[in-house]
Amino acid sequence: MDTARNAALETLYAEVRACTHCPLHAGRANAVPGAGPLDAEIMFIGEAPGFHEDQQGIPFVGAAGQYLSELLAGIGVDRTRVYIANVIKCRPPGNRDPLDEEVAACEPFLNRQMEIIRPKIVVTLGRHSMARAFPNDKISLVHGQARRVNEVIYFPMYHPAAALHRPSLKTDVEADFQRLRELLDGKWEAEIYRALPAAEQLSLF
Ligand code: SF4
Numbered sequence: 001m002d003t004a005r006n007a008a009l010e011t012l013y014a015e016v017r018a019c020t021h022c023p024l025h026a027g028r029a030n031a032v033p034g035a036g037p038l039d040a041e042i043m044f045i046g047e048a049p050g051f052h053e054d055q056q057g058i059p060f061v062g063a064a065g066q067y068l069s070e071l072l073a074g075i076g077v078d079r080t081r082v083y084i085a086n087v088i089k090c091r092p093p094g095n096r097d098p099l100d101e102e103v104a105a106c107e108p109f110l111n112r113q114m115e116i117i118r119p120k121i122v123v124t125l126g127r128h129s130m131a132r133a134f135p136n137d138k139i140s141l142v143h144g145q146a147r148r149v150n151e152v153i154y155f156p157m158y159h160p161a162a163a164l165h166r167p168s169l170k171t172d173v174e175a176d177f178q179r180l181r182e183l184l185d186g187k188w189e190a191e192i193y194r195a196l197p198a199a200e201q202l203s204l205f
Helices: 002-018 023-027 051-056 063-074 100-117 127-133 160-165 167-184
Strands: 042-046 083-086 121-125 147-149 152-157
Touching: 002 100, 042 100, 042 127, 063 160, 063 167, 083 100, 100 127, 121 127, 121 167, 127 152, 152 167, 160 167
Parallel strands: 042 083, 042 121, 121 152
Antiparallel strands: 147 152
């Protein structure tokens, strides 16, 4: 079974690396499909590759990635045990925000990653990642609050890069990681086991 899932993931990676479905393919050094073990229980979903990710073809290897590693280590989670992906797989020029049409073009890859990895917890990093699951919410209001949708728990956070650019967000980011630790420890299941209205569930991964 895992052999089939591993093959499906490798096929997906190959398709991403060869993808020309949106104009971002023209400017990439490398596509950045994702990284992490097949049996990861937590999946982090960021926004898009930056300069260093584009150079190496690996997600979250720049300053924001270093910060993410520190945050994970701070709550006793080994980064090699989590799966990390982005909403879009190729770097937008100048690190601009992804366009709606780029997100739409890349969406099937992320959907397939979700189906292959089957994470129990999905941590969305930043508003673009969060918007796929909760299009009507503001990140400033819902970060650090978990919600269960079907069998998956979604946990929105600010993007680590946002906290590096706006140090005032670091307090929120670090507090949210502590809440993630509590979530992993099963400390507030009653609070999160609240299903979303059906209309919101329609737009999920
Ligand atoms: Fe393909 Fe996604 Fe890269 Fe666009 S961003 S070229 S859809 S892999």
